Amino acid sequence: MCKLGKKILIVEDTKSVSMLLAATLKREGFRVDVAETIEGARQLLKRNAELQCKYDLALVDISLPDGDGAELLRELSSSSWCNARYAVSADASRSARKHALNAGADRYVTKPFDLRALIDQISDEVGRRKVIRHNECKDGLAAEKQRLAQAYSDHLFSVCKELEAPMPFKALRSRLHQLRGSAMLYGFSRLSTLASDLSDRLGKHGPSFSEDVRETLRQEIRVALSR
Amino acid sequence: MNKLRKLIIMDDDPHYAGMLALKIRMQFPELMVSSYNKADLPGGYDVYVLDNDFFGEKCGAQLAEEVRKIAPRSLVIVLSGTLEFALLKRLVNCHAAGVFDKSKEDDLTQMMGLIDQFLLQSPNQSPVSKSSSFQGTLSGIRGLMKEWNKRLAFEEKRVS
Numbered sequence: 473m474c475k476l477g478k479k480i481l482i483v484e485d486t487k488s489v490s491m492l493l494a495a496t497l498k499r500e501g502f503r504v505d506v507a508e509t510i511e512g513a514r515q516l517l518k519r520n521a522e523l524q525c526k527y528d529l530a531l532v533d534i535s536l537p538d539g540d541g542a543e544l545l546r547e548l549s550s551s552s553w554c555n556a557r558y559a560v561s562a563d564a565s566r567s568a569r570k571h572a573l574n575a576g577a578d579r580y581v582t583k584p585f586d587l588r589a590l591i592d593q594i595s596d597e598v599g600r601r602k603v604i605r606h607n608e609c610k611d612g613l614a615a616e617k618q619r620l621a622q623a624y625s626d627h628l629f630s631v632c633k634e635l636e637a638p639m640p641f642k643a644l645r646s647r648l649h650q651l652r653g654s655a656m657l658y659g660f661s662r663l664s665t666l667a668s669d670l671s672d673r674l675g676k677h678g679p680s681f682s683e684d685v686r687e688t689l690r691q692e693i694r695v696a697l698s699r
Numbered sequence: 700m701n702k703l704r705k706l707i708i709m710d711d712d713p714h715y716a717g718m719l720a721l722k723i724r725m726q727f728p729e730l731m732v733s734s735y736n737k738a739d740l741p742g743g744y745d746v747y748v749l750d751n752d753f754f755g756e757k758c759g760a761q762l763a764e765e766v767r768k769i770a771p772r773s774l775v776i777v778l779s780g781t782l783e784f785a786l787l788k789r790l791v792n793c794h795a796a797g798v799f800d801k802s803k804e805d806d807l808t809q810m811m812g813l814i815d816q817f818l819l820q821s822p823n824q825s826p827v828s829k830s831s832s833f834q835g836t837l838s839g840i841r842g843l844m845k846e847w848n849k850r851l852a853f854e855e856k857r858v859s
Contacts, residue, residue, distance in 0.1 A: 656802045657807075
C-alpha cells in the first residue's frame with residue numbers, strides 16, 4: 473500500500489516554529505517542505521510544478537523577511553499548485569485576519585497556537601480534499617498495473633487450456649461470470665461482452681450448450697491474447 | 700486523531716479484485732484498500748465492495764446484511780453480473796448504498812462517485828466511533844435513492 477502523500481508546505485522564518493511543525497507533521501505521516509522566505513517558497517512551488525506535484529496545504533507566516541506572506545497567499549490561491557492555505561500570524565487583530573482571508577487564506581491561525589489542534593485541523597482539511605499523487609507513487613502504481621496485466625494474460629492463457637477439457641456446468645458459469653467482470657477491467661471489452669452473452673445463453677440452453685461455450689470462449693481468448 | 704479509512708473488496712476472482720483495488724487506489728489515494736477472497740466477513744472497514752457471486756453462490760445480499768450487523772455505519776456496495784429485482788429489493792432493505800454491474804464501465808464510474816461522496820461526507824472518521832459518519836452515509840444514500848428507484852422500477856417492469 474502506497475501511503476500517499478499528503479504534502480504540506482511550511483513558509484516560516486522562525487526556525488523553532490517551522491522545525492516543530494515539520495517534525496510533528498512528519499510524525500503524523502505527512503510529507504513536508506519548509507521555506508523561510510517567499511522566494512524560497514516560490515522555488516519549491518516551481519520545483520513541485522515541474523514534477524506535476526501539488527501541495528495539499530500551505531502554512532504561510534504573514535511576516536516574512538522578504539515581504540508580506542499575504543502576497544504569497546494571493547499567488548497560491550490564484551494558481552492550482554496548492555489545494556488549501558492557512559495564514560499564521562502573531563497579530564490577532566480583526567484587520568490582520570481580514571487581510572489574510574482576503575488574500576486567499578482558508579483559515580487564519582494566531583500564534584501561539586495549540587499544536588495538537590492545528591495538526592487535527594490540517595488532517596481534517598487535507599482529508600476532505602482530493603489528494604494529488606506524487607510522481608513516485610504514480611510510477612509505483614503504473615508498475616503494479618503492468619504486473620497485474622501480465623498476470624492476467626497468464627491467467628487467460630491457463631483458462632484457455634482449462635477450457636480444452638469438459639468441466640462442470642457450475643464451474644463454467646462461474647468462469648464466465650469472472651471473465652465478464654475481469655476482462656472489462658483489463659481492457660478486453662469484447663471478451664467481456666462475449667462472456668456475458670455466453671453466460672445468458674448457457675442459462676437458457678443448459679449444460680448441453682457447454683461445449684459450444686468452451687470452444688467459442690477459447691477462440692476469443694486466443695484472439696485477445698494475440699493482440 | 701483521525702483514522703485512515705479502509706476499503707475492502709470481497710471477490711473470489713483475485714485478478715478482478717487486484718485491478719479494481721488498483722483503480723480505487725489511483726482515484727482515492729487517501730484510502731487503504733485491501734482485497735479478500737473468502738466469504739467470511741472481516742470487520743472494521745469503512746467501505747465494503749462485495750461481489751454477489753462467490754464461487755457460483757449468490758451471496759452478495761447475505762454478505763451485505765452481515766456487514767450491516769458488524770459495521771452499521773459503513774458504506775456497502777455490491778457488484779453483480781445480474782441485477783435481479785429480488786436482489787435489489789433485499790439490498791435496499793439492508794441499506795446497501797448501491798449495486799453495480801461489474802462488467803460495465805459506466806457502473807464502475809458511478810461506484811467511484813458513490814465512494815467519493817461517502818468520503819467527502821464522512822471525512823476521516825472511524826466507522827464505529829462517531830454517529831455523524833452514519834449521517835453522512837444516510838445522506839449519501841438519499842442522493843442515490845433516485846437511481847435505486849429507477850432501477851427497481853425497471854426491474855419490476857421487466858419481471859412482471
